[in-house]
Amino acid sequence: MNLRKFLIPILSLFFIAFSCKDDDDGDILVAEIRDSQEVSDENDEEILTYLDTHFFNYEDFDFADASNPANDEFIIVLDTISAINGTQDKTPISNYFNQADGVYPRLEVKVVDIGDDVDYNLYTLKIREGDGDSINPLDLAAVLYEGMILDGTVFDSQVSIGVGQPFSLTAVGTAGGVVSGFREGIIEFKTSTGYTENGDGSLVYNGHGIGTVIMPSGLGYFASPASTVIAQYNPLIFNLRVISRSNTDYDLDGVPSHIEHPDGDITGEEDNIDGDLLVNFIDNDDDGDGVLTRDEVQQKEYEDDGTNQFMTKAEAKAYFTANAAADEIFISIEAELDGTYTLHTLVVPSTMVNGVSVPNYLNSDITIELE
Ligand SMILES: [Ca+2]
Ligand SMILES: [Ca+2]
Ligand SMILES: [Ca+2]
Ligand SMILES: [Ca+2]
Numbered sequence: 001m002n003l004r005k006f007l008i009p010i011l012s013l014f015f016i017a018f019s020c021k022d023d024d025d026g027d028i029l030v031a032e033i034r035d036s037q038e039v040s041d042e043n044d045e046e047i048l049t050y051l052d053t054h055f056f057n058y059e060d061f062d063f064a065d066a067s068n069p070a071n072d073e074f075i076i077v078l079d080t081i082s083a084i085n086g087t088q089d090k091t092p093i094s095n096y097f098n099q100a101d102g103v104y105p106r107l108e109v110k111v112v113d114i115g116d117d118v119d120y121n122l123y124t125l126k127i128r129e130g131d132g133d134s135i136n137p138l139d140l141a142a143v144l145y146e147g148m149i150l151d152g153t154v155f156d157s158q159v160s161i162g163v164g165q166p167f168s169l170t171a172v173g174t175a176g177g178v179v180s181g182f183r184e185g186i187i188e189f190k191t192s193t194g195y196t197e198n199g200d201g202s203l204v205y206n207g208h209g210i211g212t213v214i215m216p217s218g219l220g221y222f223a224s225p226a227s228t229v230i231a232q233y234n235p236l237i238f239n240l241r242v243i244s245r246s247n248t249d250y251d252l253d254g255v256p257s258h259i260e261h262p263d264g265d266i267t268g269e270e271d272n273i274d275g276d277l278l279v280n281f282i283d284n285d286d287d288g289d290g291v292l293t294r295d296e297v298q299q300k301e302y303e304d305d306g307t308n309q310f311m312t313k314a315e316a317k318a319y320f321t322a323n324a325a326a327d328e329i330f331i332s333i334e335a336e337l338d339g340t341y342t343l344h345t346l347v348v349p350s351t352m353v354n355g356v357s358v359p360n361y362l363n364s365d366i367t368i369e370l371e
Pocket of ligand 2: 272274
């Protein structure tokens, strides 16, 4: 299963609006889409109540040593605090608000703006942030997850990285994309550091981010649920294990998208250097100087250290660390079919402008074309 079928079908909003007929006189009744702010406020109340009345299986996780390999097999289980099922002495999730820096578990709330003038509260329960790489909203991400509504009914889950992964985190609400709350939750975590193979062919990921994200319907499916389990305006919960990330390069200029937008947003002047209609990560000439970005940088690849082929990712990474030029940045390490690895880098020449080093592909005064 994957999230592709849980996209926000924008067109269906219009379909719903015209699909209800009045049997009496044949007039078309328009099923009104509710006000986003009103629903957001209502959802926030529901979520806060949930956080006060639910706990997770914190006794199964070693918080004293988060990197303990035993934690790599931890699966989050959420349940209701109640006398009936004998869990009235459990600690509610809401207790983990306002933890001191670095103390886990921790419950965080961030305000997400999706451009409709509503401030959506997204709640993230971090059990372990993750020991691997940070994730940028423009990345692809591979994630294990379980999606449910507040009463605990599961509408989707993925327990192994397979078909449909990794997700494009950028393509919100379009083919291959995810709901915006899913993306905004994922980027709060870091990836695994690797994996170990069990004898039976299954994998255990190591050091991955583990947690739960709870979102109002405005960051989920709002009025157009993509599953019969989900009602209109239902908040959503995703239990997450964040496994890996990979680069995108939507404008094929050789510069990975996450480097073109290190802060992940596309709202600042720095996100559209030449001020045209295209933000940097979809603009093949970022500074508008007539020289394509791919000609102002130089893509390089290494298959060996000068003598021996790279037989592990670690070898290729170590070679980069020891040998990269000052203006050379790491792009990726690619596994080849013959079991070796290829290191991809990018040379990004820069020029000092008012005491600041600016890449030439972002500086229209410099038009040097590289080989
Ligand atoms: Ca690019
Ligand atoms: Ca531009
Ligand atoms: Ca240029
Ligand atoms: Ca330039």
